Amino acid sequence: MWSTNTNNIVGAVIVALWLLAGSNFIGNLLIPPFEPVHDAVASTSAAKAPEKNVTKQAAKETAAKAEPAQSLSVLLASADAGKGKKIAKKCVACHTFDKGGKNKVGPNLFAIMGKDRASVAKFNYSGAIKKMGGKWGFDDMDKFLTKPKVFMPGTKMVFTGLKKAGDRAAVILYLRSFADAPMALPK
Numbered sequence: 044m045w046s047t048n049t050n051n052i053v054g055a056v057i058v059a060l061w062l063l064a065g066s067n068f069i070g071n072l073l074i075p076p077f078e079p080v081h082d083a084v085a086s087t088s089a090a091k092a093p094e095k096n097v098t099k100q101a102a103k104e105t106a107a108k109a110e111p112a113q114s115l116s117v118l119l120a121s122a123d124a125g126k127g128k129k130i131a132k133k134c135v136a137c138h139t140f141d142k143g144g145k146n147k148v149g150p151n152l153f154a155i156m157g158k159d160r161a162s163v164a165k166f167n168y169s170g171a172i173k174k175m176g177g178k179w180g181f182d183d184m185d186k187f188l189t190k191p192k193v194f195m196p197g198t199k200m201v202f203t204g205l206k207k208a209g210d211r212a213a214v215i216l217y218l219r220s221f222a223d224a225p226m227a228l229p230k
């Protein structure tokens with residue numbers, strides 16, 4: 044059934060394919076094939092990605108390390124009692140700070156730093172604070188004010204706590220200022 048016509052068409056197609064293949068080959072010689080370039084981009088971005096993760100990880104680690112470096116003594120040294128006064132507005136519903144101030148829901152806090160725990164006259168303390176005993180120092184005051192109920196389970200002080208270490212340091216500095224002879228700051 045093959046006519047010369049069909050043969051011609053088939054021949055033309057073969058020639059065309061051969062030309063295409065040939066021009067592709069020559070073209071590849073003249074212009075470097077595109078794909079490797081694409082591959083190169085893909086592989087560099089793939090190489091960069093873990094690098095990014097590494098930097099993120101390193102940043103996290105340094106942030107985690109930087110946190111404990113801000114010790115309470117450092118925070119106290121740079122704390123501002125004026126800021127502490129503002130934060131202490133959260134305390135005045137229950138506490139007075141002045142010498143001879145009255146007991147409210149909580150005891151008067153004059154000269155509380157360095158004072159025996161639960162030693163304010165005429166205040167009805169919880170069993171929890173009486174049992175704990177000891178004197179108020181900087182570290183324990185910091186822990187108490189972070190979360191009173193965690194530091195002193197069973198305390199009557201209904202206060203959620205101060206989350207920020209800087210806020211606690213400022214309040215402690217402010218508390219410390221209410222005293223005839225303020226307790227020396229920790230070194």
Ligand code: HEC
Nearest residue numbers: 133134137148149160161162168169172198199200201202
């Ligand atoms: C809702 C009332 C309330 C608030 C607000 C409150 N306290 Fe108290 N606080 C109390 C009570 C009640 C006690 C007695 C705890 C006990 O008997 O367990 C207490 C006890 C204390 C003590 C121990 C006193 C002692 O004689 O040993 C300190 C220190 C203290 N509070 C500091 C603070 C500071 C600082 C703030 C503000 C950041 C604050 N409190 C906010 C009610 C409060």
